[in-house]
Amino acid sequence: MFDSHAFFKKLFSAHLKETSRYLKYIFNEHLAVAMLFFISALAYYYQQWLADLPANFPTAWIIGIVLGLLVSYSPVRTLLQEPDLVFLIAAEHKMGAYFRNALIYSFVIQLYLILLTAAAFGPLYFASYPERSGQVYLITIAVVLIFEVWNLLANWWMLKIREPGIRQVDTLARLLLNCAVFYFFLHGDMILASIATILFICVFLYDLRVSRKQAGIVWDLLVEKDRNRMQFFYRIANMFIDVPHLKNRVKKRHWLVSLVDRVPFQQKSTFDYLYRITFIRSGDYLGMYLRLIVIGGLIIYFVPNDWMKIIFALLFLYMSSFQMMTLYQHHRTNIWLDLYPVSKQYRQQAVLKWLFQLTFIQTFIYAGIFLFFADYQGFGITLVGGLLFNYLFINGYVKQKLT
Known part of the structure; x- marks a missing residue:
């Protein structure tokens, strides 16, 4: 029964x-x-705002x-x-x-x-x-x-x-x-x-x-x-770990692809092209990257303390790098990549270079918010500190995880 x-x-x-x-x-x-850290800082400024x-x-x-x-x-x-x-x-x-x-x-x-x-x-x-x-x-x-x-x-x-x-x-x-x-x-x-x-x-x-x-x-x-x-x-889970049975959505986005597909026509640039168009056409990475930029930018804009602005900028740079590193595993189940006559070293280098380029854009946007307030000191610290953090984190932690 x-x-x-x-x-x-x-x-x-x-x-x-x-x-x-x-x-x-x-x-x-x-x-x-x-x-x-994010919730603690928001709770602190929430109470100050309510006052x-x-x-x-x-x-x-x-x-x-x-x-x-x-x-x-x-x-x-x-x-x-x-x-x-x-x-x-x-x-x-x-x-x-x-x-x-x-x-x-x-x-x-x-x-x-x-x-x-x-x-x-x-x-x-x-x-x-x-x-x-x-x-x-x-x-x-x-x-x-x-x-x-x-x-x-x-x-x-x-x-x-x-x-x-x-x-x-x-x-x-x-x-x-x-x-x-x-x-x-x-x-x-x-x-x-x-x-x-x-x-x-x-x-x-x-x-x-x-x-x-x-x-x-x-x-x-x-x-x-x-x-x-x-x-x-x-x-959401695929941002942190490979989900084999996820039905990946692919969108054409021709005009966006045309902005990033300008790579040298060389064998060592094979994965540069692949990961760039994967980032643009996949249904996850581009949206997540833009959301982190917008949320981080709004927080940096409204937080009154300059040093907290800089800390939040570094925090969102860290979150973007950490989330985008899953791009390396995106084609894990695609056997055709193993047939490419291209060294795996180029594959890792392509991901690291693309991550640094993405976080450089994000760093410049966050630093530009300080210019809106005519805070040139904050602009310089955020720009230099963000680039230094990106270089050390990507070539240290991320590179180690991709090996």
Whole structure:
């Protein structure tokens, strides 16, 4: 007899084993040290910023929109895979316990994000509303959790509808209503918050009514959603370790490739060309590199202390070099590279040279931020210190890891 509860436990155990296998590489000692420093510094300047918080700061808008986005997302993690459909379609009427467990698991995962967000916004909330007690904030969190459950159920019901347009309109409507409820609640306007809540309940009941009219479960949609989430996780893990079964996305990006493919037509430049276009056309490296530049640049711009700006610049240079060194293993499973009549020494040199060129651009951008403030001393220290750090780290640690 088919036991859907036992089947969920089996898939859940396999899922935990698979994710924990890569999480230990993602949260390694290098990232832990960088994140510890990063969070500590942000917490320090966060407290300093709150001490001079403007009286008209839009706290309700910011917290309301972020919480609205968070609860509207609420994905349902079913853990289903395509081979499971062979026998699950016939056992659809016995899957009640399985989907109940999937909803509970999805809520627990989302609960961590909500509590972390609530903890991050707590100081801002109390700085903006000093007259309110901690009990009021706890009630706010409780309201968010109630809406999280409602949105999770609504998302589950919408997964029974195949048309993506209907699901998108429903998500947008709930997103706007979620943001409105939290904004009015935080602003203290309970009448408008109640009206927005009633409108949300109307959408919620409409989703229930529409889902009950559907013939059955859209199995291929459930599998597709979970597959996309796992591929996203694998892409993150692939930044730290080679993931053999990752389906790498390749994008053409002709105009970007044309900017970096100017290499000498020589045998020793074979890997220079390969790793440059891999960096541009792969779905991971370019985006990660640009995100680190933007995040680091914003932090350097807003941090008031000059020495902390320089430390953050070096920190993000370190993170970029550490993440980009996985480029060397990108073609690990491609046997054609072993047929190239090119020495492996050129392969290592190509990666090291490309990493130094990327971090040089990043160093110059970070140093240029100091010029915006007419801080020529900071510009010189960041430029010289960044180039020296890049040279020592790439030709020391990175080179050793590539051997």
